[in-house]
Amino acid sequence: MRYEAPTTSKAAAELLAAEKGKAYVLAGGTDLLVRMKSGMLEPDLLVDIKQIAKMREISKTASGFRIGAAVPGVEIGEHKALGKAWPGVVEAAQLIGSDQVQGRCTIVGNLCNASPAADTVPALIAAGAKAAIVGPKGRRTLAVEKVVTGPGQTALAKAEIIEYISLPKRAPKSGDAYLRFIPRTEMDIAVVGAGVNLTLARGIIKSARVSLGAVAPTALLVADAAKAIIGSKLDDEALDKLAAACSAACKPINDKRGTIEYRTRVAGVLARRAALIAFERAGGKR
Amino acid sequence: MKQDTNFTNQEFRVIGTRVKRPDGIDKVTGRARYGADATAPGQLVGMFLRSPHAHARIKKLDVSRAEKLQGVKAVITSADLPDEHCGGDRELLNILENCMARGRALYDGHAVAAVAAVDATTAKKALKLIKIDYEKLPHVTDVDEAMQADAPVIHDWVYTVGVEPQPNKPSNVSMRAQFGHGDVEAGFKEADVIIEKSYKTGQTHQGYIEPHACLANMSPDGSGELWVTTQGHFAYRNTCAQILGLNMAKLKVTSSEIGGGFGGKTHVWIEPIALALSRKANRPVKVVMSREEVFRASGPTSSTSIDVKIGATKDGRITAATSECRYQGGAFPGTWALIGAMTSFAPYDLKNVQTVSYDVVCNRPKVAAYRAPSAPMAAFAVESTVDLVAQELGIDPIDFRILNAAKEGTQSSYGPVYGPIGIGPTLDAAKSHPHMKAKLGKNQGRGMACGFWFNFGGQTSTTINVAADGTVNLSVGTVDVGGSRASLSLICAEELGIPYEQVKAHIGDTAALAHNDMTDGSRGTFASGMATIVAARRTIEVLKQRAATAWEIPVEEVEWKDGCAHAVGEAHADKAPLSLAEIAANTENTGGPIAGHNEFVADGAGVSFASHICDVEVDPETGSTRVIRYTVIQDAGKAIHPDYVEGQFQGGAAQGIGWALNEEYIYGDDGRLQNPGFLDYRIPVCSDLPFIDTQILEIPNPNHPYGVRGVGETSIVPPLAAVANAVSNAVGVRMTQVPISPPRILAALDAESA
Amino acid sequence: MQVKLTGPLRSAAGGQASVEVEASTIRELFRKLCEQYPGFQAHMDNGVAVAINGDVFRDEWSTVIPEGAEVFLLPRIQGG
Amino acid sequence: MSGAHVSTTINGDAVEFACPQDESLLDALRNRVGLTGVKEGCGTGDCGACSITLDGRLVCSCLVLGVEANGKQIGTVEGLADGDQLHPLQEKFIEHAALQCGICTPGFLVAAKVLLERNPDPSETEIRYALAGNLCRCTGYDKIVRAVQAAGKEMRKQNKKKAKKKKKK
Known part of the structure; x- marks a missing residue:
């Protein structure tokens, strides 16, 4: 070599x-x-x-x-x-x-x-x-x-x-967040990962991008998930829709790190939590 | 010769103090030499070729191209390892076959060939040149599946032992063992509540951070040296010599510093092969396992499947209890399963109890001991069921345990009647511990569990040599796995009446001391401690004799106190006490060098019990579990060095927590291990754990002069159940399978709500 | 004296839970057991421990068995 | 396979070694330089036993090639003590019984030193996360975290003294 x-x-x-x-x-x-x-x-x-x-x-x-x-x-x-x-x-x-x-x-x-x-x-x-x-x-x-x-x-x-x-360049009133799930607190590979980036206009989500990791052969850009929260103040209904869209987008496998059911469900959970953090970082108020 | 080693309740001078360990500086400066840290002039690198199949016939094994590669000095296959030296001993044959496949690979990772070459690059290249034709055979890796009638039978010579009449067909069940007493059927009839439940535990590995490593140096005349990381260099010597047909005394085995063992370094894997390579190449050969090899091809502990049934009356007395424990033992029969049956209900006072264990052969690496081998799984199943019974009766789980705890005079579930034991006191201490009263928050739960371990003694040999300046060498033959040199130096100093700093402890090699059993069964400080006491007392006899000689008085008029010989009585008032150093300075004219030694069997180890309390927080949306508080309460008999006793408590608890939550061998349908590394075999990291509180109880072992019991193993027995009980308490669903992984928690919650 | 057998050791005595043996030391006990029950030798090869009044002896065969002691035979096992 | 000649500084000393170009720095340090205080627990960056500093950054030496060390500053456990004066971390690890088998200790010491230099007064949680890349199987980490806390306290005391002395001057 x-x-x-x-x-x-x-x-x-x-x-x-x-x-x-x-x-x-x-x-x-x-x-x-x-x-x-x-x-x-x-x-x-x-x-x-x-x-x-x-x-x-x-x-x-x-x-x-x-x-x-x-x-x-x-x-x-x-x-x-x-x-x-x-x-x-x-x-x-x-x-x-x-x-x-x-x-x-x-x-x-x-x-x-x-x-x-x-x-x-x-x-x-x-x-x-x-x-x-x-x-x-x-x-x-x-x-x-x-x-x-x-x-x-x-x-x-x-x-x-x-x-x-x-x-x-960062637009004003915008924020992003990434969360992943691992069984330990450190040193593991993501079982599920979720990234959310959003921009507000007058307190309402104007644009958003939602991406998931470890739930398909490649990381996914989930347009439906973004759609679910655009135009909302990230109320519970929007969050539910976001989670559902994320879970629906998953095409995971069973492997040593997680099951299909688990990944599908937790993708929604993490996207919801990441969205809340991104929303807060953007200065949003629910 | 049986020594007088009864407990005397003496006052101590240095025992129980927290002195600095003698090997501390070496270990914080990088100077300490472990298995992989030795070198010899002209050494070769030894490497293994391992089976990628769970079960396969080796149709053709051609090493000729590897042998011809420049820089390759030896290639070994089973053809180089005749089984004639085993003398038909099945156990030795199994060890030999486990070290190197003989016509058949029995698990993913089973060694099939080994090479010694001038460097690692050449050795790797040589392994690639070895040509093997495998014919895949049906395999089985799950314990319950292996017991099925239609399972592939791995060995045609395994017939179930312990079944009457003995089966006439081979199977994967190598042993059935039953323990207990009373009439369980009658007992269950008396019960108001009966709970019956099945449990499973994943296969875990000891996870010592130091991989197996050795440096072998054989001469063609049959003598040789082995530097090796091991828990028992004498046992390694004996096994290697037997397998290879060597004279034991001509093979000197030196135990290096050991980077963790927990039972996993009580068996040979690479060592006989390293010696064989060295013999063939006539050069020193160093072999160091990779982490992947450690996981695939050393000796993890069993996965299990266990049924427990407990019946109790309304007022909380257990009337009958049964367990059936099925232990997956890996590719060869073993005896670890026995212990599941023996320890299942050991903490309890039961009129009617019956426990059964099965040892089951599977296409996985042959299991080895892992800290209180087989006990944690049985305790998980029993202590989970005990909680369920208490819950059903509406009795506080700790009160229920106190009500049913074994005490002095109780007939144990494995047979004998207990002497003074600590289960009651650890439970009382747990009940009154502040941890028990602390408030729990949202999504948090608390669990507790008890654990038992036998502890062992065994053959032990110790020598004390007195140097001319009065400093003292203490040579012991039990490998120091966790600070025992500090404890043994304390014991030596205590007996001789000299400062701790005046003692230097060493681990003697196989040529320096008589045989010592391994550091296993929590025996290091117990057995070598007892041997040190006797050796020191013999040294004192010599010292007294020398003082008497110097004073020209009868030895009966000399007594030993505070590190000095004192002439007793008015007649000797003029004689100033002679210190150990003063006596040591004049050995040449009082009779020669001074030493004291002791070779004996340290029997009479005291059983030990622990009660653990665990708080967890579970995220109900992800199933993520964090241990937020943990307390270990254990009977140590007498804590010689409290720091290292606490360390054993904490380390065992941490291993148990890892086992409970995340650690697991994951096999694919192809029978191959999918997670042979620290990335996906998830042992707890620093941020996973809280501080682990400890409380040492000291209920003296009547068979040890200081009251010492073993402390190393008991602490891993309760955590699986303590964590499971805490998680079940937090989520309201009973978790019956460890590891209690996040997907399993969510699945259990789903099943509950459906 | 009555010697209680536990676990797999019972198979040596046709499944009996206890047997009568006169012995004053562990060595004598083992010798007589092997004489009376030939199947016991196989267990000896695997290792047998003796609990005398609750104390487990694994190796020290010279240990004296006191009169009236409770004697249990156990498989000899190892720790980690 | 062509070999590489590597000039580097290890624990303050100029060191030169030759190694194959695909050899890890861990193997080079252990087998060619003789610094066996650097341990291999996994070879895949998961256990931290081979932790060293490379130009001041904490790294696993198993995930660095020997050739990459050319022209770099390396720090290992062997360089922690100042002559016969142990580093406060080394003192406190012994004092607090923060090691049992000791195989992980060199890695922990190097990692903890980097932590305390960056953050002289870390919280328990910060210590735990900073040391999450170092596996210990013996201690349950309890006494390790306490030793790092104690060493931090000691180092803060020493630094204060040094600062005072400087002021006086």
Whole structure:
């Protein structure tokens, strides 16, 4: 196996493009090294992107925030402005693993690992985040919900790398939240995850995005759930409709982490709770 | 020789103080050397190839390409491990076959080959070059299914023992055992209330943080050394030597520091194979299991299925009780199931009781001991039913238990009559504990449960060597799994009358001491403590003799007090006491070096009881359960070092809480383990638990000079039931299956409301 | 003296819950049991413990059994 | 397999080692540098026994490649004590019997040190969540949390003294 640590995105893409064997991008490595250890992956080339300065920073731009692909969770948590604007995204990022894992893990890694249970993905989808992709054929942008196409599969072509995730500029009177269910208090993979992002106008929900994790092969953007609360003050009826829409959208499996029945039900419970938090963060009053 | 080891109720000088442990600095600085921390010049890396199938015939096993790979120094399969050394001993044959499959893989993770190579990369490559043709066979992993008449029979030589007449057909049920006394049918007729319920418990693992690891170094002449993380280096030596046909005394086994065992390091898995690899390669071989291997291929504890029936009168007396416990024992027969039947109703005074256990072979790793093996599951079923009976009678569960508690003179459910025991006192202490009176909030519930464990003694050998400056080496042969060196040093200091700091305790290797049984059965401080007392008293006899020699007086006129020899009587008023250091400084002209040792059987371990109280909060919408308060009350006999007694109480409770709520081996339909890692085998993390309050009771064991009972295991017995009773109290539905996972809670709530 | 058998040990004596044996030590007890009940040897191989007045002895066969003592035989088991 | 040459600083000392490019930093520290205080409990980032600091950040060394340590500052349990002066956390772990088998102790100490540097006066809950990445199977965490609380108190006292001294100067 060869290890390379280029200093530009272009060089990284070129290394990946030139490799004839199996090549992987190494960011935090918290998933990749586990798979290498178990023998599931045997890379011929690892391209470490942590030496690429641009990928190591969080920047505030006119159109929102950019979170570099190699920014570890702990730095996302420490970024005050980001936390103020997108508390749901930040809390989702902070839920990954332990403090030790936070020292390494990245949200782009979480996304590209393409697990249906990734914590940041529903939060990013709810936030309307986009992935900035660089590759041999140039740059492109893709909505986060389009990046993962199935368990372990992404829409990235060979040698394409996500450079950063962009979050839109925070509208006034808006808020987001992410909740997940795990059996313990820490260290588990989500059994169900729910992200809600909403904006108010005169106390009423004007727009909303609701996303669920771990209840289908990929994280879901549930339009019906958003519809259920748009135009409401998040009264109990709207919440019931939201929960029902979320449960209806679930296509989960039975596995070691949960049952179909359980996931379906708790998806509604969590979406309801996340909506209440997002609503409060937006300054809403029920 | 039986020693005089009766309880004397003496006053203590240092026993019961909270001194710093002697190995503390080594362990906080990273200096302590564990199983994987030893190296030898020229060492190779040993690795295993394991079956991916639950049950399969090995049709062809071709290692030739692996052997030819550059850097590979030895490859071992069952062909290299003839069974002739086992002498037809079924138990040894089973150990050998469990270490390396013989023609058939019996569970997912069963070793089929091993290699030793110059480095890990080469070893991994070699494993890939081994070609195996498997023919999959029908498998069974569930205990109830394995007992069915149409279940695939795993061994054609397993006939149920304990059934009259002995069956003439092999089955997966290797043993039936029954205990009890009285007439349960008559007893149930006297009952006003009878509750009958079935329970299931998932398979759990000891979850020690240190994986199995060893460094084997064999010479072609049959002598060798083994550095290994183990609870019993003598037992490892004996088993490895027997399997491999070595002379026991030529194999020196040194126990490394041990990173947790809880019963899981009482059996060999990698060790005989590491030695065989080393012998074949004629180089040292280090083998370290991965975490995945630990889960798939060491010895977890049984999953179970248990029925309990209890009848009682309106005024709260139990008239009859029965249990039937079915223990899934893994790929080979064992004896752990027995203990389920023996411990089921041990806390209670019952006129009519009958308990039955079955040991059942399944396509899972052969189970090993896990802290009070088999008792927690039986206690879960019984203590849950006890709560139900109390509830039905409208009697407070703790009062109901007090009413029926065993006491001195009670005939135990497993046979013998109890001496002085602590179940009543722990229940009384629980009843008056502030925890019992604390208010509960919304969605919160409280439960309590009792637990029992036998405790064991066993063969023990201890040596005290006195150095010329008066400091003392204490060598014991019981591995220190949780701070016993501190307790044993305290005992040594107490007896010799010297400061604790003057004693240095070591774990002696197999060449330095006579045989010691393993550190199991909560025997470390009990048995080695007793041996240390005797060894110290013998050392004192020598010290007194030396003082007498120096003073030129008869030894009868010398007594030992406060670390000094005193000449007794007016005639010797001129003789200043001689300290241990002063006597030690002149050994060359008083008779030579000074030592005291003791080799004996430390029988007479006292049984121990505990009562636990648990508060939980359950989220009714998600089924999420948090333990918010927990109290352990246990009889320790005498707490030599209270910190480490409390530590045993807390650690056992935490393991039990994990078992109750989240821990479980999850097998797929293919018979493969789906969660062989700490990510999905969910042991409690720091934020899952509250502080665990403890209360130590000291009801002396009459058979120990200081009154010590074992303390290590009892604490894991009550938590499954205490948590289950608390959850059931919080949600109003009886939970009959552990782990009480969130999906199970929601499903139970649904079933209740339907 | 009356020796009570528990659990699987009863099979050695045709299912009897207790047997009569004259013995003053555990060693003598075991020897006589094996003589009187040949099936007992198999249990001995698996391990047998003796409870004398409630105290369990697993290994110390020289232990003296006092007159009138309550004697129970148990399977010898291990802990964790 | 091509090897890598790695120049790094470990516990303040310049250290160089060579390792295969796919070898974990944990294996490199244990087998090539000889720092066996760093323990492997799982190799998958779930137990925290291999915790170290990498440029001041708490990480599992099993989830870092040896080659990634090039040019970095590494801190391990072996670097906690100052000569024969134990770190307050080490003192308090011994004093409070916060270890039984001790295999998890190095990881806990490193993680707790990072916590107390970031948050000198953490609540019980903050301690518990900060240490959730470190598994202990012996203690039930009770005495560990108490030891960290006691060490925090001790360190705050020492820092106050230091601050006073500075002022006087």
